[in-house]
Amino acid sequence: MIMTLRVTPIGKGEFVILKVDGRLVGDELTELLGTHDGMIARLVLDLADLQFADRRGVSALRDLRARGVTFTGVSPYLRLLLDEP
Numbered sequence: 097m098i099m100t101l102r103v104t105p106i107g108k109g110e111f112v113i114l115k116v117d118g119r120l121v122g123d124e125l126t127e128l129l130g131t132h133d134g135m136i137a138r139l140v141l142d143l144a145d146l147q148f149a150d151r152r153g154v155s156a157l158r159d160l161r162a163r164g165v166t167f168t169g170v171s172p173y174l175r176l177l178l179d180e181p
Contacts, residue, residue: 100124111138111166117145120153144169154178 101124107113118124141160149157154177161167161178170178 106142111140113140113142113168115142115145117147119147120149120156122150122152124153139164140166140168142169143167143171143174146171146174149174149177 100119100121102115102117104115104117105112106115139160141157143157154174157167157178167178
């Protein structure tokens, strides 16, 4: 199986910054959801290189945002998807 999602820590300090690259689909959701355990209030996801998110991926991002995760580098298209009810 070819991995389509990569989550890379890119900074330390007050906030934990994770760079999300690739495609957020299907089984890769568990990797992303597992990264926030115990550090929700300080987590920032850099989505500048996220190329695609399917319906479940967008739902997972909404869930993370509702739990206090902050996003940066969000494309205009993904921003529209995230803001839809």
